[in-house]
Amino acid sequence: MGREFIELFEEWSKSYDDTVDGHNLEYREVFSNYERILDSVVSRAHGHTIEFGVGTGNLTERLLNAGLTVTAVEPSPAMREKATFKLQNRTAIVDGDFFEFPKPEQVNSIVSTYAFHHLNDDEKAKAIAIYSQLLKSGGKIVFADTMYLTKEHHEQAILDAKASGFHSLANDLSTEFYTTIPFLEDLLKENGFTVSFDKCNSFVWIMEAEKL
Template sequence: MGMEFVDLFNQWASSYDDTVAGKDPEYREVFEGYEEMLERLANLSKSPVMEFGVGTANLTRKMIEQNKVVLGVEPSSEMRRIAKVKCPEAAIYDGNFLEYPSLLTPIRSIISSFAFHHLTSDEKREALQKFREHLEDDGEVIFIDTLFKDEAHKQALIQDAEKQGFLNLARDLQEEYYPYLEDIKEIFVEEAFEVTFEQLNKYAWLIQARKGE
């Protein structure tokens, strides 16, 4: 994923679980319904699963509890350290969406939560091309991530964050690579995925993309 964000991930690692649990008012709406969203991802996944952006292994833990084989990839050393303590039976490797260890088996599901937006549009396209090589014929990419419906939606979210004094969130919404709905849809379609989108909260969307011909 966007390696320019790794220092931020390392800094965020110790407080990440509190943030996604809603204890940080600034990001509470971003992660509203977090546990339910992860449960849904875990339930949709089919083993063997490859998870990108493992973070502190909250999603990994849920899939392991469902007896699924999970290959995890996480670029942050601090996140990996926490993940391996929380989920010692999982295989978690140093890597990102574009550079990761060679796979020994075809993958049925590629999963990620709140991570794909760290890639530029070109990097998202490159990642999908790599995914197609690893996925079985009926394999799926299943992500939960932040995106904007359109420019008006983006500006409304930024203005709302600024109004509430959430300046870090407002900056994130302007500086990170959150895509517009039609743009990310076009990327998936051009890379031969059949894709659907479902909005889950004010910021987060479920993206399901089945490998096409």
């Protein structure tokens, strides 16, 4: 359920903000337009918002600045520590994941950036089913993450990373659970959502799903 990657996050917490700022050449394109991606996710959310995979709190900070109430969920202790310091206790950062999290009486939006790929497709289906029950009509799921039009596009991205000498990126693309847009589209429609996808860079799309 994504917690198998906690050890990676514990180490990455030390340099995460430098990476998203473009200082790591290997991941520069993955985080291209990072600020605009976060702002776009915030602009699509409303009301009481659950955020999964808070990391160092970059999206959380923007959600709070926009006046939203945020239930912030992060499984990595080191990331929670970084986010708590950055946010100066403006909201609690709770231990949890895409399945295990506090469930407020009213939830209007569920958001996440760069995290949903830590679930395999079966786990993604389980998570979406949970959110479908949690959200009422008009509620939204807004996830920004790496995803692909087809499996062939995913395979080509791995080959391109290897050809560029980006072996860590190639390994990530090979071992984490990046999925396809058609799979997500069918999954969301089956659970009572309308959905659209907007491309943000060569890797990342924003998936916006609204409950019917």
